Amino acid sequence: MDKLRSGSAGTHQRTSSPGQGPLAEQHHVEQYPKNLIEQYLRASNKIKKFERAGFFKRFAPSVNDVQADFQRLAYSFEESGIMQYAAMCHVGYAKCESFGGAPQRESEAYVRAARAFLQAHNEFGLLHMRTQHSGFREGALHCYHKAAERVVDGCVFKAAILRELQQLQRQLDRTSSFASPTHQIHDLEMSADLSTQREDYRSALQHYDDIVDNIYERRGALMYTDLLRRVEVLRLLLLVHLNLPPARQSPAHIKLIEHYYSLAQFEASPCPGYNSELVERPGAFLPQQQQYALAEIICAWVERKMCYLKHLLRDFAAEFSSASTAERQLVKLIYADLSTVY
Structure with missing residues (x-):
């Protein structure tokens, strides 16, 4: 009986030890989005440092490292269902591509950002049916326009961008772009x-x-x-x-x-x-x-x-x-x- 009591007591002590109990797990879950957002803010600050570096690029952070951070965070936010932050990470990824002089990949990143903003807009509409919120929609429009600006004129990918943009701006079909x-x-x-x-x-x-x-x-x-x-x-x-x-x-x-x-x-x-x-x-x-x-x-x-x-x-x-x-x-x-x- 003493061995049984000691064994059960030991088990109780292990399950209630710091960092392993249900309260600690709940605390970890609550901190999960906050940790991702903090990582996003750190990556954004690195981009700002790189932009301010001017000609002294050797003192700036590595663009490839920052780009990898944005890509990783974008996937994490998407898995968590926080699409507005996933969109902003894609925007950060696009900015990194602009520093490397890759307009096609930059445009593709802006399209991913626009789609994420649009998904956030649709989800917000489902949750707040009596309110109006156009911030995510405007973000999608901005990203689609940026994507269309960066891609080569006359290519199939630009046509795909403009078709998606048309879903948000119906009047766009009256412009010359859609007669291309x-x-x-x-x-x-x-x-x-x-x-x-x-x-x-x-x-x-x-x-x-x-x-x-x-x-x-x-x-x-x-x-x-x-x-x-x-x-x-x-x-x-x-x-x-x-x-x-x-x-x-x-x-x-x-x-x-x-x-x-x-x-x-x-x-x-x-x-x-x-x-x-x-x-x-x-x-x-x-x-x-x-x-x-x-x-x-x-x-x-x-x-x-x-x-x-x-x-x-x-x-x-x-x-x-x-x-x-x-x-x-x-x-x-x-x-x-x-x-x-x-």
Whole structure:
């Protein structure tokens, strides 16, 4: 009995020792946000010291260290659900990128900050439904504008920024920015995706044709290499699926089909790559292996070797695992149609 009493007493003493009891744990939980905020304030002071250092940068804190602090704190605040401080940490991260002369990464950081401010604004609205608070919304607007200023004009990322900004400023769609080529191309791609979902494949093909014409007319092919690659594959697959007679094909369609058919017959060579003189040639942005695979598909389709075409489509889906969702859906659709007959 004495041993039992001594054992229970020892256990009681251990559980109630300083730093391990429930009160200490509660105190730690209460101090958790405060500790993060103090760390944020210290990182912000380092940024101010760096800005004041002027030409004497060697006396200033390391920008990389401060940037790492902001990144770590941003993730911690996000995990804690304190989105307004997460946003401010992203802003601090963006300032560090500005010192390093990296406008693209600076812009991306401002976008993360804007999204965090917007999330804080939405959460505040849910908690305070009878009050008006626009500080977080204004912070999101400011960060979106900063992001748009820092990113390169005409790029796809700037279009994405302005689309998100439009959700906050509806009047923005009346400005010239939203009549930019980038937005027109994006709208065409969204319309093509929507047409595909509605199984209106002719409209989808027309939208993809318009994307190519829009890019080539503006001599902006090298800015949209990945999009042109995707669109070319989708156009070819749509032509196979629609099975349009030559009289219903446009000159661009005929040129595209003839190139890949000639490639399969060894009467043409694959495009060597990003040659500025050949960017408007079919296959300009596709790997040679993918060009040959598509050439075999077109050849089988033109020569009406449908059983062979079915096997080629299956091999294409298996070989090119990086194919987009739209490409895979079209391949699956064509394969299913062929399987009902052949």
